[in-house]
Amino acid sequence: MKESSSTNSTDLDEWLDRVSIAGPIVEAEAPESDRIRRLTDTAMSAVHEQQLMRLLLARAAGGAEVALPDFFAIIEAIATYDGSTAWIVCQGNGCAMLGAYLSPPVVDSIWQDQRGVLAWGPGQATSVAVEGGYEVTAGISFVSGSCHATWLAAHTSEVKEADGTVRLGADGKPEVRSMLFPASEIDLNDNWDVLGLRGTGSNSFRIEKKFVPEEFTIVRATMIENTPDVAPLYRFPQMGIYALGFAAVALGIARGFLDAFAALAQEKKPRLVAHPLKDNPVVQDEFARCYARLNGARAFLIAEIEKGWREALAESLTVEQRMRIRLASTHATHEAKAAVDTLYDTAGTSSVFASSPFERRFRDIHTVAQQIQGRKTHYQSAGAYLLGHPPDMAVI
Secondary structure: OOOOOOOOOOOHHHHHHHHHHHHHHHHHHHHHHHHHOOOOHHHHHHHHHOOHHHOOOOHHHOOOOOOHHHHHHHHHHHHHHOHHHHHHHHHHHHHHHHHHOOOHHHHHHHHOOOOOOEEOOOEEEEEEEEOOEEEEEEEEEEEOOHHHOOEEEEEEOEEEOOOOOEOEOOOOOEOOEEEEEEHHHOOEEOOOOOOOOHHHOOEEEEEEEEEEEHHHEEOHHHHOOOOOOOOHHHHOOHHHHHHHHHHHHHHHHHHHHHHHHHHHHHHOOOOOOOOOHHHOHHHHHHHHHHHHHHHHHHHHHHHHHHHHHHHHHOOOOOHHHHHHHHHHHHHHHHHHHHHHHHHHHHOHHHHOOOOOOOHHHHHHHHHHHHOHHHOOHHHHHHHHHHOOOOOOHHHO
C-alpha cells in the first residue's frame, strides 16, 4: 500500500503503529462510547495523541497531508478496533481538507489547537449577505463527531443579497457557501439515539440569523479551481474522499469481525456437537467465501484508489476514475456487510451478546451501509455512466 510518490512526511508503517497504540484503547472504551453516544474522553484523547485527526490537514497547517492510499489503509486499520472511531476520524479529516483553501489566519483559528476539529452534516441552511459577512439560519443534522468538534459548519443552499436577490455562481445556479463558526457558540441537540455507530455522536443543531464573517466562509464547489497551487491531495474532490474513506470503515469492521470469528471457531462447539466450528465443512466453506468476497472487493477498491491517486499526482483526475472509485466504494461497503451477515448467523448465539466482539460490529456495519455513501443507487449511477449516459456529478 505504500506509495513512493506520497506527499506525506511519515510513512504508512509509522501511521499503522500509531493506530496499534490508539486502537486497543478505543476498542476497550467502545462499550462506554456506545452507552453515552459519543467517544469517551479517553478514546478521543488516544486519537488526538496519535494525531489521527490531522491526516488530511495540509502540511502548512500543521497536518500530515498523507497520500490517499495511505489514508484508506489507516482508516481501515482503525475500524478493525472500532467503527465509530474510524468514522469520526474519516469525517473529521475530510472536513480538515478545507485547511488547504482557507486563509492562514482562519486556518490558525481552527487548527492551531492540536485538538482542533471541524465538523458538519447535511441539512437546510440559507444566508443573507450583510456588512462584513452573512447572517445564517440553519438546521443541521448527522454532524459526526459533534461532541468533540471545536468548530462547526453549515452549507447554505442559497445566499440572498441585501436587496433580496439570490446570488448565482458561474454555472448560473444558486451559490452554495459553507459557513464556519466556533462550536462553543452552538447548543447541540442530543438526538443521536440509533442502532449502530452510536459512538459517533452525530447530533444536530439549529442556528437563527447567526453572523459569520466573510473570511470564515468558502464555496466548496469552486475551491479547487480557485486554488491552483494546492498539493495533489487537494485536487481530489471531497465526495470521493468520503466514498473511499467510509468504505474503508466498512471493510475494517468486517475484517475485525472475520478475525473474531476465526478465533471463536477454534474453540466453540455448538450445543450437541462434538467438534469445534473450525472442523465443520459448512463453516469452512462459508468462511472461505466470506474471506474471498471481502478481499476481492477490497482489492478492486484499492486498485481504483491507487489509479486515482496517480491521476491526481499528474494533475488529471478524470470523471471516469471518480466514477470508478464511487462504484468500487459502494461495492466494498455492501460486500463487507454481506460477509458480516453470513458469519453473524454462523456464530450462532455467540453473536447476540453485547459483550461479544460481534454484536457491536454487526450493528455498526448495518449503519454504515445506510449512510449516503453506501446507497445502492450508486450502482445505478455508475452503471448508467458505464453504458454511455452523462455522469451524475453529484455522486462523485
